[in-house]
Amino acid sequence: MANSPAGMGGLETVAPGKGSRNGRSPGGAGSFRDRTFTSYISLRTLAVTGVIIAVILILEGTSGGRLLQGVNVGGVLDASSEIGFIAIGVTILMIGGEFDLSVGQSFVASGMTFATIYHTVGVVPAIVVGLATGAAIGFVNGFITLSFGIPSFITTLGTSYVVAGMVLLVTGAAPISAISLPASFHMFGGYVFGLPVRWEVVWWIGLVVVMGLVLHKTAFGNHVFAAGGKPEVAKNIGVRVVRTKMTLFVLCGMFAAFSGIVLFAHLGDIEASAGSGLQLEAIAAAVIGGTALFGGVGTVYGGAIGSLFLGVLTVGLVLSGASTTYYELFVGIVLIGAVALQAKVEGLGNFTKRMTERLRIQRAFSGSEALSREELYGGE
Amino acid sequence: MVVSDQHTETADAGEGVGPTPGAGVAQDGSLALGGGVVADDGVRPAPVVGQPDASTRTPALELRKVSKRFGVAWAVRDVSFCIYPGEAMALLGDNGAGKSTVVKMISGALSPTSGELYVTGKKVRFSSSQAARRAGIATVYQDLGLVPTMSVWRNFFLGAELRTKGRLDVRRMRWEAEESLKEIGLRNLRSVDQNVMRMSGGEQQALSIGRAVHFEQKVLLLDEPTAALSVKETEKVFEYIGRAKARGVAVLVIMHNTAQALRCAEKVVVMRHGRVISERRVEGDTSALMEAVNGDISGVGESLQ
Numbered sequence: 300m301a302n303s304p305a306g307m308g309g310l311e312t313v314a315p316g317k318g319s320r321n322g323r324s325p326g327g328a329g330s331f332r333d334r335t336f337t338s339y340i341s342l343r344t345l346a347v348t349g350v351i352i353a354v355i356l357i358l359e360g361t362s363g364g365r366l367l368q369g370v371n372v373g374g375v376l377d378a379s380s381e382i383g384f385i386a387i388g389v390t391i392l393m394i395g396g397e398f399d400l401s402v403g404q405s406f407v408a409s410g411m412t413f414a415t416i417y418h419t420v421g422v423v424p425a426i427v428v429g430l431a432t433g434a435a436i437g438f439v440n441g442f443i444t445l446s447f448g449i450p451s452f453i454t455t456l457g458t459s460y461v462v463a464g465m466v467l468l469v470t471g472a473a474p475i476s477a478i479s480l481p482a483s484f485h486m487f488g489g490y491v492f493g494l495p496v497r498w499e500v501v502w503w504i505g506l507v508v509v510m511g512l513v514l515h516k517t518a519f520g521n522h523v524f525a526a527g528g529k530p531e532v533a534k535n536i537g538v539r540v541v542r543t544k545m546t547l548f549v550l551c552g553m554f555a556a557f558s559g560i561v562l563f564a565h566l567g568d569i570e571a572s573a574g575s576g577l578q579l580e581a582i583a584a585a586v587i588g589g590t591a592l593f594g595g596v597g598t599v600y601g602g603a604i605g606s607l608f609l610g611v612l613t614v615g616l617v618l619s620g621a622s623t624t625y626y627e628l629f630v631g632i633v634l635i636g637a638v639a640l641q642a643k644v645e646g647l648g649n650f651t652k653r654m655t656e657r658l659r660i661q662r663a664f665s666g667s668e669a670l671s672r673e674e675l676y677g678g679e
Numbered sequence: 680m681v682v683s684d685q686h687t688e689t690a691d692a693g694e695g696v697g698p699t700p701g702a703g704v705a706q707d708g709s710l711a712l713g714g715g716v717v718a719d720d721g722v723r724p725a726p727v728v729g730q731p732d733a734s735t736r737t738p739a740l741e742l743r744k745v746s747k748r749f750g751v752a753w754a755v756r757d758v759s760f761c762i763y764p765g766e767a768m769a770l771l772g773d774n775g776a777g778k779s780t781v782v783k784m785i786s787g788a789l790s791p792t793s794g795e796l797y798v799t800g801k802k803v804r805f806s807s808s809q810a811a812r813r814a815g816i817a818t819v820y821q822d823l824g825l826v827p828t829m830s831v832w833r834n835f836f837l838g839a840e841l842r843t844k845g846r847l848d849v850r851r852m853r854w855e856a857e858e859s860l861k862e863i864g865l866r867n868l869r870s871v872d873q874n875v876m877r878m879s880g881g882e883q884q885a886l887s888i889g890r891a892v893h894f895e896q897k898v899l900l901l902d903e904p905t906a907a908l909s910v911k912e913t914e915k916v917f918e919y920i921g922r923a924k925a926r927g928v929a930v931l932v933i934m935h936n937t938a939q940a941l942r943c944a945e946k947v948v949v950m951r952h953g954r955v956i957s958e959r960r961v962e963g964d965t966s967a968l969m970e971a972v973n974g975d976i977s978g979v980g981e982s983l984q
Contacts, residue, residue, distance in 0.1 A: 516847050518840040521829075525837055528828035535824075537809050537838040595828035 347587055347601075347637060351608045354629075358615030365618050366611075373495035377565075379610030380503035381558055383603055385577055386584040387510050388554030390602030393585050394514070395547040396527035396594030397451040399440060402555035402581055403574030404462035405433045410559025410569045411466060414475040422483045426560055433556025434549045436462060441548030445541050451548075459578065466571050474570035477563070488565035499561045503603075506554075511599040523547065528595025583630055584609055587637045608633065737800040739764045739929030740785070740816070740898045745794030747780050754780040756953045757794070762898070762946075767920060767930035769940035772950035773976055778933050781950070782902055785931070786818035787811030799897055817891030818900040824887045827876035831868070832856040834875050835890050855893070863889035864918040881912030888919045892926050899923055899930045905939055917943045937972050941965050949975040 359366045366375075385402050392399050413429035420428070440458055444451040480488070487499045514520035525533035526540045534540045555577075563569045586592065587608055588601025609630065616625050738761035747755040755777040762768045772778045783789040785796065787805030796803050798814050805811040808818065818824070825834050832849075835856040841848040857871050865885035868878075875883060884904050891899045901920070905913040920930055920943050934940045940947055941961050949957045949972060957975045959968060 512846075516849070517845065518842060518847060521833055521837060521840055521847065524829055524833070525826045528826040532824060532826050533837070535808050535812075537812065591828075595826070 346640065347589065347608070348604055350633065350636070351604065351611060354608070355611055355615070358611065358619060361621075362615060362618035366615050369495045371614055371618060373497065375607075375610045375614045376500040377497055377610075378613045379607045380500045381562055382577065382580050382584055382609050383503045383606035384506065384558035384561065385555045385581040386602040386606045387506055387599055388551035389581040390585040390588070390590050390597055390599055391510060391514060391523060392547045392551040393582070393590045393592070394527050394594060394597040395523045395544050396530065397444065397544055397547065398455060398582070399437070399548065399551045400452065400455040400578045401436060401440060401459035401462060402551065403577035404459045404466065405436045405552045405555035406559040406562075406577055407569065407571060407574035408436065408462050408466050408559070409433045409556030410563045410573070411470060411475055413560045414477065414563045414569055417481070422481060429560045430553050430556050433552035433554070433559075435552070437549040437552025438545070440552070441545040444548070445544060463571070470571055472571055474568055476568035480564070480567050484564040487561045497565065499565060502561070507599055507603045514599055519543070519546070524595055580609060580630075583634050587633055589637070592638075736763055738762055738797065739799055740931065741797040742781075742785070743795045743797070745781070745784060745791045745796065747784060747789060748792045753953050755784070758950070758955050760948050760955065760958060762929040762931055764897070764927045764929050765924050766946065767924055767932060767944040768946040768948060769932045769934050769944035770948050770950065771934055771937060771940055771972060771976055776950040777953040778950055779902070782818070782900060782933055785811070785816060785898070786900055787816070815897035816900060817896035817898065818902070819884065819887040819891070819904065820902055825875045825883055828874060830874055831860075831871040831878070831886060834886060835859070835893070839894065859889045859893040860885060863892060863922050864915065865889065879912065880907050881915045884916050885919050888923050892923050892928060897929060899928050901930065901932045903933055903935065905934075905936070913939065937969050937976070941969055941972070947972055951976065951978055
């Protein structure tokens with residue numbers, strides 16, 4: 300009971316049954332096996348996966364069995380990947396304890412920069428410049444936040460307006476359209492070997508895996524969790540918190556930029572309003588996937604699953620002939636449900652819950668019948 | 680940190696410094712002496728008065744006439760003491776006696792207004808807590824040492840991760856953390872993968888202490904390590920401290936509770952009104968010693984200061 304796995308979210312979750320196996324036996328050096336995948340995908344993420352499967356089944360019913368047809372599965376993945384790129388950046392930034400509300404504007408600004416210059420400078424240099432645009436916005440966000448000590452929520456709200464204004468000034472609110480898409484755009488918008496899946500989905504999955512490894516298997520990733528979990532401790536121990544967070548801001552801007560570039564390569568046009576609301580969708584995806592709002596807890600895979608949920612809803616509701624109002628309704632319900640689940644099972648927002656859990660652990664390990672006042676009131 | 684070039688024997692260990700009569704008891708040879716305590720030539724500090732065999736040993740930590748002033752008020756005045764490797768010293772005193780100011784100066788959070796700090800005989804000046812950590816001083820704060828949302832092994836190696844080809848050597852770190860924690864006396868930990876948030880206060884102390892020992896820190900600074908613990912867990916923490924001492928770490932414990940201090944320390948220093956008013960070896964009849972120490976703390980029976 301002390302090691303009840305229910306609701307242990309976050310990265311370091313111990314797999315069910317694992318605790319009791321290693322137990323309190325002296326256990327040799329090799330008594331711990333490498334962690335199973337539940338260590339990386341939290342149980343909360345698995346619970347959300349269950350919810351998504353339920354939603355898929357419902358929408359499969361309401362759409363008359365069309366949702367799980369090949370073409371529509373491809374459509375779901377397309378929709379998921381567009382928000383998914385942004386969600387990668389937003390998730391790692393949130394794990395590091397910061398927000399970015401300007402990703403929608405980074406998305407538009409970078410996509411438009413790319414759209415404006417690709418036919419004069421070439422596709423690859425245009426991608427580089429597009430990514431640099433996102434990186435620059437991220438850098439400004441990080442610089443202002445970290446050097447003035449302004450909450451990133453406020454900083455990025457401000458920069459989102461500034462960038463939106465600049466985009467309107469430059470474009471005059473006119474959309475940018477490609478007359479014909481160059482063949483090289485195929486690497487994002489083309490279909491994979493005749494399957495109903497576009498290359499952008501492959502890029503998305505690849506980046507999720509890469510960033511997952513970076514977050515969980517490198518020292519940098521370790522520092523991200525520390526910077527988000529308890530920055531004072533991280534700094535005290537010698538982690539370069541400011542540098543780590545700055546890197547995250549820049550990466551976040553770059554992922555949003557990448558999404559904007561991919562969108563243009565896929566659709567062939569982009570307009571100033573294309574990015575509106577994306578920042579909240581990306582945060583929703585991250586939170587649904589188990590990322591804590593206050594930092595220190597979360598997984599890239601969770602953010603991807605959250606994105607997948609948004610993709611399923613978008614396509615499923617369209618196929619069901621429902622109005623887009625239902626999309627927002629569902630997102631809202633699931634978002635609140637995910638956070639409520641988080642508060643409930645992790646006890647992070649619930650002091651009483653945490654204390655009882657702790658007392659149970661102490662009782663289990665110390666074997667003491669009575670608990671002293673210090674145990675009840677101290678040490679928290 | 681700044682290491683002084685040469686520290687010659689000076690007379691500043693003379694009158695007025697720290698130890699009161701009775702403090703200069705000889706080091707008894709029974710103390711565990713960690714390996715590698717050989718003093719570098721020329722940087723050995725002057726022997727403290729009344730330390731007959733101090734010439735053969737270098738204190739892991741020494742404070743000399745350290746003072747700290749806040750505005751016009753002296754929070755700490757002319758505090759001197761030293762701790763040898765493998766030895767534990769308890770710093771006692773009432774609230775406001777200046778203990779925490781001393782701790783903050785040793786851990787690098789504050790810098791002294793005057794006076795000097797020596798770590799293994801080298802004069803140091805800390806500009807930050809990171810500098811103090813690099814110089815070999817591990818401070819175990821109640822709330823500032825661990826990231827609660829991270830696992831045991833990730834906390835253990837935070838900032839000093841082991842890598843192979845750029846990737847974390849997870850297997851080795853988990854193994855080493857587990858071994859080090861067992862060695863320090865934490866045997867019933869469920870898993871090194873569990874979050875620190877889910878550990879008891881005593882287990883968290885074990886993690887902090889075990890980490891300091893593993894990374895061969897020279898001085899372990901414990902600020903009220905048992906304040907929030909049950910009797911049983913307090914015993915465990917004493918065991919961890921004992922094992923750290925056996926590994927040659929010098930331990931400085933800040934405490935309120937005299938009885939507990941006498942159980943885990945070889946030397947007890949009492950502070951009042953920012954000054955060291957007594958320094959005693961723990962030996963012989965502890966009940967008499969306890970009475971004397973408690974008298975020092977409260978100031979009862981003293982004519983004036």
